Amino acid sequence: MIGVLVGLAVGAVMGAASWLLAADALDVEPLRRTNYRGAQVVTGAGLVVVFPLMLVVVSGRIIDAGDHGGVAWTRTGSATLVAAMGFALFGFLDDVAGAGQSGGFRGHLAALRHGRTTTGVLKLIGGAVVGVLSVSMLGQTESSPLGVVRDGATLALAANLGNLLDRAPGRTTKATSVTFVILAAASSDPELLAPALVVGAGLGLLVPELRERLMLGDAGANVMGAMCAIAALQVVHSPLHRWMLLGVVLGLNLLSEVVSFSSVIDAFGPLRWFDRLGSLRSGSGPP
Numbered sequence: 001m002i003g004v005l006v007g008l009a010v011g012a013v014m015g016a017a018s019w020l021l022a023a024d025a026l027d028v029e030p031l032r033r034t035n036y037r038g039a040q041v042v043t044g045a046g047l048v049v050v051f052p053l054m055l056v057v058v059s060g061r062i063i064d065a066g067d068h069g070g071v072a073w074t075r076t077g078s079a080t081l082v083a084a085m086g087f088a089l090f091g092f093l094d095d096v097a098g099a100g101q102s103g104g105f106r107g108h109l110a111a112l113r114h115g116r117t118t119t120g121v122l123k124l125i126g127g128a129v130v131g132v133l134s135v136s137m138l139g140q141t142e143s144s145p146l147g148v149v150r151d152g153a154t155l156a157l158a159a160n161l162g163n164l165l166d167r168a169p170g171r172t173t174k175a176t177s178v179t180f181v182i183l184a185a186a187s188s189d190p191e192l193l194a195p196a197l198v199v200g201a202g203l204g205l206l207v208p209e210l211r212e213r214l215m216l217g218d219a220g221a222n223v224m225g226a227m228c229a230i231a232a233l234q235v236v237h238s239p240l241h242r243w244m245l246l247g248v249v250l251g252l253n254l255l256s257e258v259v260s261f262s263s264v265i266d267a268f269g270p271l272r273w274f275d276r277l278g279s280l281r282s283g284s285g286p287p
Helices: 002-026 045-067 075-097 104-113 119-138 145-164 171-186 190-204 206-210 217-235 239-255 261-267 269-276
Strands: 032-034 040-042
Touching: 002 045, 002 171, 002 190, 045 075, 045 190, 045 217, 075 119, 075 145, 075 190, 075 217, 119 145, 119 217, 145 171, 145 217, 145 239, 171 190, 171 206, 171 217, 171 269, 190 206, 190 217, 217 239, 261 269
Parallel strands: none
Antiparallel strands: 032 040
């Protein structure tokens, strides 16, 4: 757990520094969105949550190659890198080109039935591929194709769940960070350093996000959700429990089609307080 806490701290520092370096580059017209207060905010800024992990991986490979003539990197680290980069890429595509398109599973599938492929559909297909590829690299999935598909679906749906929560400043970051820490505490796996770096990088963006200078966007929210799934797969090992995990994540995704998470959060005082903590939002009413 100490390694995870160190990873969160290092990731937070690196994430904050990455935002300072990338802020001007991301502040371009295709990424500007008007938020609920009418302010112009940079979306897709969550793309930078991948930078710290990429830097650590590249640095580690250079050091290992120089000292030992080889590369040492854990399976979890490799799977995390693939998941983070994959979901960030497809999410960023949706941030740039998906403005104004119908959201939700129903909206994107309806568009597909009418012969129109939205960026959401591309993200859905791409996310499934990234999920299956990532879990196959973890080395803790059943060797059967069904087990790989099940865990890949869990990862992809968790990534989408992170995006579904991204309806208010800081909401996804708060929810996924707390979930990740709980899962990391329940896991005896020392290899969660890599996803901890990514979640930490998200925490490094929390202050400017709460100040409404940026939005995580799909690029960041999908990645944050995926990191929780990687941690969960390190905690839940039996096939039955992994099927149950998939059921929970799938159920929450389907529930979002008929229930507003914002309304649920606002209906419960402690959740509403935590959701609005540090933000510019008023104490009552949805964002």
